[in-house]
Structures are given as C-alpha cells and as structure tokens.
Amino acid sequence: MEERSAAALFGKAASLAAGFLLIAGPGFSVGADSSGATAGAAGTSDGTAAADAARTSDRAASADAASVANALAERCAQLATTMRSWPERGTKIVTVDWRAADSTVRTPMGGTMKLAAHCEVTGVMREREGVDGQHYSIRFRLRLPEAWNQRFFFQGGGGTNGDIGDALGNISPGTPNALSLGYAVVSQDSGHDNARNSVPERGGAAAFGFDPQARAEFGGASLKPVADAAKAVLASFYGRRPERSYFVGCSKGGQEGMYLAQRHPEVFDGIVAAAPGFSLPRAALAEAWDTQAFASLIEPGKPASERKAEQLPATFSKAHFERVRSAVLEACDADDGALDGITGNWSACAWERVEPALQKQVCSDSADCLSKAQVEVIHRVYSGAKDSKGNSLYASWPFDGGIGSDGWRIWKIGPPAGGFPGINVAMGATALASIFTTPPTPVGPGVDAAFRYALSFDFDRDTPKVYAKGAGFKRSAWDDISARSPDLRKFRARGARMIVPHGVSDPVFSVNDTVAWYREVDQRNSGKAADFVRVFPVPGMAHCSGGPATDQFNAFDALVKWVEQGVAPEQLVAKAGPMSPWPGRTRPICAYPKVARYNGQGSIEDAESFRCE
Numbered sequence: 256m257e258e259r260s261a262a263a264l265f266g267k268a269a270s271l272a273a274g275f276l277l278i279a280g281p282g283f284s285v286g287a288d289s290s291g292a293t294a295g296a297a298g299t300s301d302g303t304a305a306a307d308a309a310r311t312s313d314r315a316a317s318a319d320a321a322s323v324a325n326a327l328a329e330r331c332a333q334l335a336t337t338m339r340s341w342p343e344r345g346t347k348i349v350t351v352d353w354r355a356a357d358s359t360v361r362t363p364m365g366g367t368m369k370l371a372a373h374c375e376v377t378g379v380m381r382e383r384e385g386v387d388g389q390h391y392s393i394r395f396r397l398r399l400p401e402a403w404n405q406r407f408f409f410q411g412g413g414g415t416n417g418d419i420g421d422a423l424g425n426i427s428p429g430t431p432n433a434l435s436l437g438y439a440v441v442s443q444d445s446g447h448d449n450a451r452n453s454v455p456e457r458g459g460a461a462a463f464g465f466d467p468q469a470r471a472e473f474g475g476a477s478l479k480p481v482a483d484a485a486k487a488v489l490a491s492f493y494g495r496r497p498e499r500s501y502f503v504g505c506s507k508g509g510q511e512g513m514y515l516a517q518r519h520p521e522v523f524d525g526i527v528a529a530a531p532g533f534s535l536p537r538a539a540l541a542e543a544w545d546t547q548a549f550a551s552l553i554e555p556g557k558p559a560s561e562r563k564a565e566q567l568p569a570t571f572s573k574a575h576f577e578r579v580r581s582a583v584l585e586a587c588d589a590d591d592g593a594l595d596g597i598t599g600n601w602s603a604c605a606w607e608r609v610e611p612a613l614q615k616q617v618c619s620d621s622a623d624c625l626s627k628a629q630v631e632v633i634h635r636v637y638s639g640a641k642d643s644k645g646n647s648l649y650a651s652w653p654f655d656g657g658i659g660s661d662g663w664r665i666w667k668i669g670p671p672a673g674g675f676p677g678i679n680v681a682m683g684a685t686a687l688a689s690i691f692t693t694p695p696t697p698v699g700p701g702v703d704a705a706f707r708y709a710l711s712f713d714f715d716r717d718t719p720k721v722y723a724k725g726a727g728f729k730r731s732a733w734d735d736i737s738a739r740s741p742d743l744r745k746f747r748a749r750g751a752r753m754i755v756p757h758g759v760s761d762p763v764f765s766v767n768d769t770v771a772w773y774r775e776v777d778q779r780n781s782g783k784a785a786d787f788v789r790v791f792p793v794p795g796m797a798h799c800s801g802g803p804a805t806d807q808f809n810a811f812d813a814l815v816k817w818v819e820q821g822v823a824p825e826q827l828v829a830k831a832g833p834m835s836p837w838p839g840r841t842r843p844i845c846a847y848p849k850v851a852r853y854n855g856q857g858s859i860e861d862a863e864s865f866r867c868e
C-alpha cells in the first residue's frame with residue numbers, strides 16, 4: 256500500500272515535471288491528436304474545395320491545385336506499400352494519414368490548433384529485446400506538408416525523451432510552426448517509450464538506462480538513423496530530396512543538435528542548439544549537489560535520512576528569493592547602463608560584488624529575512640559542484656536577475672506553494688542513478704527515494720561512475736551522452752551554421768559551460784568561430800524560456816537567413832512575454848561576447864534604445 260502511494264506520488268511528480276517541460280520551449284512536444292481526418296475524409300473535403308474553386312474565375316489553376324492535393328493524398332495513402340527500400344533494414348511504416356487543411360491537434364496548453372494539409376506518417380525501426388528484458392524500438396513521426404518548401408526540419412527532444420513528439424516544428428511563442436511554413440518535420444522518441452518502458456523500481460521513465468543500447472540511442476545514436484529514414488520517406492513522397500535540412504532543439508534537444516554537429520556534421524545545414532545539455536551527466540551531478548545544498552536548510556542537525564523531499568520547496572520562500580534577486584540587481588543591474596531589472600552585463604556580476612548586497616538582506620525580525628545559512632547555500636550552489644579536493648565537476652553559475660524566479664526554482668527546489676520537490680529530484684536524481692552512472696542504480700519508486708539517492712550521492716566515491724564502463728556497458732555514460740567536443744571542423748567545412756541561445760539563469764545547464772565551450776571552439780578556429788557558430792546568452796531567462804526576461808525570439812528564422820542568404824546574426828530581437836514583469840518590452844539579445852547596453856536615452860522598454868557592444 257505504501258509502495259503504491261509512493262508510486263502515485265512519483266507519477267504526480269513526473270507529470271508535473273513533464274507539464275513544465277511541455278511549456279519550457281521548442282524542444283518539448285506533445286503527442287498529436289490521433290483522431291484527425293482519415294484519407295477517406297480528406298478525399299471528401301478536397302472534393303468540396305474543388306467544387307468551390309470551380310466557381311471562381313481562375314478555374315484551371317484551382318483545378319490543378321486540387322488535383323495536386325488529390326494526387327498527394329493518394330500518394331500518402333499508398334506510402335505504406337510504396338516504401339520498399341529503407342536506409343536501414345527493419346524500418347517500417349506504422350500509420351499513414353492524410354490530414355486535410357484545417358484538421359486539428361491538441362496544444363500543450365489544452366487548446367486545439369489547425370494545421371496545414373499534410374501527410375502524417377508514423378514509423379518504427381530497431382525493434383528488439385533489451386538486455387533488461389524490455390521491448391525497445393525507435394518510433395518516429397513525420398509530417399509532410401502539401402505546400403512543401405523543399406526543406407527538412409528535425410525537431411529535437413526534451414527531458415529524458417521517450418515520447419514520439421508532435422512533429423509540428425514549434426519555433427517560438429507567437430510564430431507559426433515549421434509545418435505551417437512548409438517544412439517537412441520529423442520527431443522521434445530516441446529509442447524508448449515512456450508508456451511502455453517505465454519501471455517504478457528503476458527510476459520510472461529513466462529505467463531505459465539499464466539497457467546499454469537504449470542508453471546510447473537516447474544519447475544520440477537514434478538521430479542519424481531517423482534522419483535517414485525521414486529523408487527516404489521525403490524522397491518517395493515528393494520525388495526528390497530536400498534542398499536544406501535543419502535541426503532545432505532545446506535542452507536535451509540542444510544536446511542532440513550538438514551531437515549531430517560534432518558526430519554527423521554532414522546531415523544538417525543549420526542547427527539551433529538552445530540551452531544545450533551537452534554535458535548532461537555532469538549537469539546531473541550538479542543537480543544532486545544543489546539538492547544537498549538546499550536540503551541542508553531542512554531542520555539543520557537532523558540526519559539526512561530523516562529529511563523529506565516535500566520539505567525542499569519551503570527552504571526558500573518567494574519572498575526570500577525576491578531578496579536574493581534584489582541583492583543581485585543592487586550589485587549589477589546598472590552595469591549595462593539601465594536600471595531595468597536586467598543584468599545585461601551578467602558575466603561581470605561576480606560573487607565578490609553580490610555578497611555585500613546579500614549580507615544586507617540578512618536579518619531576523621521577519622519571516623522574509625534571509626538567514627546566514629541561506630546566503631551560504633546560494634554561494635555553494637553558484638560556485639558549482641566540486642569534489643572534496645575542490646575540483647570542479649561541472650561548472651559555476653553566473654549571478655543574474657533571473658535568480659530564484661519560478662522557472663528557476665521549479666528545478667532547484669520546486670514551486671513556492673510546495674507539493675513537488677523540484678525537477679532536480681524528480682527527474683535529475685533518477686536520471687543520474689539510471690542513465691548517467693555505470694553500473695546504474697535502481698532507485699525505488701517515489702520522490703523520497705530519488706531524494707535519498709541525491710542526498711547519499713558522494714562526489715568523491717560516485718562521480719567516477721559517470722566515466723566508468725563495465726557491467727555490460729562498453730561505453731561510459733559520458734561517452735554515450737555528452738556532446739561537448741569543440742572540434743567542429745567538418746561542420747564548418749561544409750558551410751553549416753549553428754545558433755546557441757541560452758538563458759543566463761538556466762537552472763539546469765549553466766551558460767558558463769556553454770560559453771567555456773564556445774571559447775574552446777573559438778581558440779581552435781583562430782578567433783573566427785563566429786563565422787559559423789554564435790552563442791546568444793539571454794539575461795534573466797530560465798531553462799529554454801521563462802524568468803524575468805525577454806524570452807521570445809526567433810532563432811530559427813535567424814539561422815535560415817544565415818544559411819541561405821549569408822546574413823550572420825549580430826543580435827536577435829526579443830520580446831518579454833505576458834508572464835514577465837514587463838510584457839511587451841523588447842531587447843537585442845547579443846551574440847557573445849557582446850552585451851546589450853543602454854544608449855542613455857529613449858525608452859528602456861524598447862530594443863532601439865540598446866546596442867550590442
């Protein structure tokens with residue numbers, strides 16, 4: 256009984272985490288409504304459209320368009336039989352459906368959206384039995400628009416993947432998705448299925464980490480096979496291969512973009528690798544480090560084993576984090592010339608400058624006061640995970656105006672109202688145990704089990720497991736899942752381009768790690784990395800989106816202009832969304848190392864009043 260309720264709690268935590276991930280950014284996706292129009296229904300609707308069109312003066316052209324649509328609908332219906340030759344044996348089409356114009360899918364927020372006419376294909380490959388006795392396969396979804404722009408769009412994954420994705424190609428809030436722009440879009444589950452392969456006793460959805468191949472396919476080994484299969488379907492459906500291929504992802508999807516640029520540089524012409532989890536196993540170490548730091552505030556003196564995950568969210572109230580944020584702003588807001596709540600010159604905001612301001616917030620006469628212990632925890636977290644000799648195990652974090660925002664704290668300790676101990680525990684700890692260490696550790700069901708695993712993680716004893724082989728694993732978790740090589744020679748040589756947006760207050764992947772990688776790339780390219788790859792740190796932004804930030808921008812549009820017209824992006828113009836403190840505010844997001852500085856005149860709500868320098 257107790258086990259069942261613990262499992263239920265884990266399920267709740269996981270769905271909360273998943274709910275967050277759905278709104279976190281373009282890399283995260285939702286399954287499409289499978290109740291769309293069938294090929295037969297599409298035929299009827301096309302017939303009506305053709306009849307309407309015949310009444311217009313442009314009869315011939317309309318009739319042509321209708322016959323093209325009918326031919327594509329027909330070709331769609333026949334794909335299952337016409338696709339005889341696949342790049343990889345064992346690849347199969349599972350479903351094909353012609354979706355007439357204005358058929359609908361569910362959106363992550365619970366509404367519905369209308370889609371352009373397209374052929375929806377789902378497929379499967381590499382069906383097999385894992386060494387853990389589970390049935391695995393790589394499933395993919397492909398949407399082939401009637402009005403094809405002759406381009407291919409691979410949509411990256413999110414979290415621990417395991418979902419086939421919607422293949423809509425979401426780009427950014429308020430902009431049309433890639434499908435409606437005419438791109439053929441593919442998404443995939445990276446070789447495991449959350450509905451089928453979750454095991455409560457092995458970290459829930461992270462259980463696939465017990466199978467070496469499932470781990471490798473999650474790490475990136477599924478990407479090229481799916482891209483090849485998708486391109487084969489395109490060739491069969493349209494009768495030609497795409498002129499351009501793009502990859503767009505955030506978080507795990509950003510890691511996938513990096514993996515492709517480094518290991519399969521021939522596949523994509525352009526890649527948006529946002530908030531890249533390219534050091535995922537190390538970032539998971541840091542998640543455990545943070546959990547231990549925050550948990551030290553729970554009834555100090557009590558043994559770790561008696562602390563409960565549900566106590567984590569209360570270690571900092573909303574008011575506490577507001578005090579932390581005001582201290583950071585007091586120290587660093589003015590650096591960019593504008594007192595606007597944005598630490599534009601974030602890399603100059605060092606602990607030595609923040610600490611005196613934080614100490615001013617330490618008091619004892621109200622519940623909102625910060626304690627000395629809380630200030631120490633902030634320092635411990637921002638210094639980054641270390642072993643007992645002081646060696647850095649991941650990266651430090653920059654002080655920035657997004658510290659403590661709801662999008663930040665949902666990872667570190669959970670929401671202000673409690674009820675969920677944060678994604679670092681619910682997803683981070685289970686993933687560290689099952690996916691990012693060898694041999695994997697079975698963490699029993701429930702968030703308390705995950706919490707106890709994080710608290711018992713020993714950074715001297717257990718860190719080597721990230722780099723260890725053995726127990727049936729021929730490669731380490733780091734070998735399979737990291738994608739942090741600065742060697743992009745082949746990617747550069749073929750003329751490909753990459754854009755890397757990253758929230759400065761990203762709570763799970765530190766922008767400092769991304770910037771350090773960029774410097775290594777720059778060094779290898781004699782200071783000319785910006786010719787083909789640019790990093791865009793977004794002050795205030797949490798993971799992929801959110802936070803007190805101008806977090807709405809179209810990196811994909813900038814990428815396409817760079818690849819196809821040779822226009823290198825100096826800045827992305829970004830807007831603050833309705834949930835920010837300043838809805839409608841605009842800012843230039845500058846290519847690193849430039850930052851946005853106020854001109855000294857003009858509205859601070861307007862990007863025009865700022866310049867990148």
Ligand SMILES: [Ca+2]
Pocket residue numbers: 587588589590591592593594595596597598599
């Ligand atoms: Ca400022």
